[in-house]
Amino acid sequence: MNTNGGQALIKSLELEGVEVIFGLPGGAILPVYDPILDSPIRHVLVRHEQGAGHMAEGFAHATGRPGVAMVTSGPGATNIVTPLADAYMDSIPMVVITGQVPLPSIGTDAFQECDTVGITRGVTKHNELVTRAEDIPMAIRQAFHIATTGRPGPVLVDIPKDIVDPRNPASAMNWNWPTDADVSSSMPGYKPTTKGHPKKIKEAAALIAVARKPIIYAGGGILKARAAEALRELAELTGIPVVTTLMARGAFPDDHELCLGMPGMHGNYTAVTSIQKSDLLIALGSRFDDRVTGKLDGFAPDARIIHVDIDPAELGKVRRADVPIVGDCRLVIEEIIKALNALGGPESRMDITPWRQQISAWQELYPLVYEQSIDGDLLKPQYVLEQLRDRSPADTIVASGVGQHQMWTSQYWKFNYPYTWVNSGGLGTMGFSIPAAIGAKVGRPDRTVWAVDGDGCFQMTAQELVTAATERIPVKIALLNNAYLGMVRQWQEMFYGERYSEVYLSPDLPDYVKWAEAMGCVALRVESPDEVGPAIDKANEINDRPVVLEFRTDASEKVFPMVSPGTSNDQIDVGPLQNGLGR
Template structure:
């Protein structure tokens, strides 16, 4: 079958099972948008290419399928650089197609030319500059294969215009669809390891059974490997507590007796201290991120480390493991559980861990995640808003957040029960992530309620994607925690810069969020007093035909606690003031 490159590109996306593409056309990608008209693939027209990238991420994070973004050359490509970084840092499977100027023009500083493969080399798992129309199906097939296997990540395919332009002879190609074997032959250097080494798994099982103070340190890799069920089986079989990192929230139910919540800079006291005092960290799909470890030299000094990761480069990158295991988390955990059962059947028993368990419950009772009650006349407590949102949320609600204080409060106060119900920007910390990611999540899971909780600073970065949401009929819900500040920066300036507030005040009243949201086709509400919180949320939950924005006026003095100050060891965790006085008593 004779096709042109543009048709071949769309047909390749169809062959990959793509049902939606987030994008924005322009000169170089224009020829691909023509065959798109005849395709069953849904296209979501964004208002800024960054939106397309984060939508693709949101879609990928809730469906497990790769998100697809398509943009034009030059600024189209550079506008999507931030989402590519974001997806790279959080291992989100994503395929980004960029138009490129025609091959004869490459390198001539042509209109809207940018070396996007060069620019994104360090922030994509891989990228391609397609060299001939005949290569298009293979490039797309390889891109999806690389994005979704091993450690997932973003892959960019840069397609010169002459290869997709039906009027150009260079776009002629004969259609084919590569087999798995064809792809493998094209990628001689790409062979992800999925099966863990049996001897290492046995060593790990023995360490687990011998440990007195073990903790499971579960990371985003659990969700990427679809290993939440296996994680729970392992934790329950061994009766070991579980911390879930920011990217793993939902991988283990927060209501479970063995759940310790989030570790790290703003983690729960019990999660942070149990890792600090542990004698064995069972590290599953985590990467010893600096926000988890604090000062590495002071992190979990007495712990041996089992480290399971599909990416060999993570093992020993930050902390040298005692038992390194390269492999897919689901396979390795299942195998590990099997070996532990075997050893148990042979009579191996774990030591008495009751002292450790009572130490943990002591921490949990003494230092729960908590905030001081609202005082009449004050602005709203942001934590109370998050709690109220959660209380009123229908089952299976997906929560999406931006980056900053509101993100930490979401993680601390939501209570996640189910995998893939939490979407946020972890490694990159991309402000403005929430709105477009929520749109992508809702497109991926239209059956679910999707709430985006955003800060006022974040909202102003990507709010225009609410226009996309309105016009494309994607009814997301947005809660803005408006304290008029870049709140997390304000918190650092208050605590570490002697309350010298430099360039952090944004304004409470400008913009007028209600008017702005209404102008973008949303229903908009403003909440200023505690008794208005629940009715406003109920009203928002009832609306399902358009996006809703609820602005909550929150207390700018409120800080995220606990907190391990930057560069300090986790032992130096700071609890909120009212818990400190309790300690002194």
């Protein structure tokens, strides 16, 4: 016996290339924290385990590498359930190590015991309770393999204390690092398909060639597959316009003439309408989410569908595909490009100029608009975001919480680089932005990282700014404080007859500036439009500590366009400023 489970666990993480662990120790995971002292791996001590999970997610979003979080048993594990669910919905590669009570105590209602694998079964791509110290290296290798291949996702490894505690004989083991072949033969049921079926690829190319009104509907899978370059090549070869879903912002540059921006419930008019009127929808790594489709039977009624996804369960789940292709987006797009070229030059495809002209006309008629506030009034959130966008480096990484501020950020930011947008799409986790931004900044210390947050979100996870200040992780927070749970307020205004129930939060309780300062941040309150730019400039100059800019914004401002829940995308509401414009 030449090592013990605790040392083997840390060594395994090192061998997997882990540079940073976000975590918080506790009783059951204590033995694993001891060897961390001697490891080159950086540990970021969070203030709440949820923060550790979202930091790992933010790290993964920004770097494409799996984020790693480590917490203790019981409440440590339950506190990280939300990030697991979030990562599962958004296909984020993440490995979470949880401590567990010693094997002989499992099932006895021991102190800080919970059924972690049972609780997290439905919110992980895979989870495993390790029962023998010698199995730890294989469990870690499997976890990273599963988290990062196929459709990425979170994997949890539950480690009982006795098999990692050197004082316990159950932890004694001989070191053995499994080979790649060992890993794949240990999982006979796991073989993700990456290469698209050649026949289907040809069918896809044939459909593209005859389409008069095609749209590329790009989803988060483009980013997961590192397919942004391939997507651009496909779009430029064919001239087909691209919509980028909330999860795909940045996968295709917003400043590209073929980029139509975000579709969906708060998508822009052109992105939503071009999907509706299309005769061919080329869905690449997107999953026909209800927030994109609106009322399903009214969604893109005349479109044939090419659907490319690495997860076979996505094909036909929501909308039947005429050409379903299981495979890695990058590989499949490259094959489709080859198949298109094999058909001939541009003359082998339909002329889509009239379609492009129609789309340009929509863009001209329905740009995103808002009304600037007059002096003395509260700030318009859109104005704040425009200033933030224009005064920050072009490759700034932006994280957001969930709600109105998230939609405005997605609408008003210009995402011209992949992996610059970090948000909670599927689960819609309020409080995501601050820890996610911290994780992103740890992964990309060379980049400016802004978190755009709402006051409701801020109050859920603000304590992680203490982590950021302590660990010298200089993230910047743009807090849009409208004193409300803004998106819920918007729904109550629009769909509940302006009956505002439990949405008021107060603009100055808490005092966000004092709170931020108490957490070691530089903090500024911004109330008038002429202060916005200078405050942002000042924040962008600070690089040794976190900054919080509190913008007092107008609660009556609503997110438009909007497709009301339960209605078809054809019923898109462009908002009061554009209603009545000829359609």
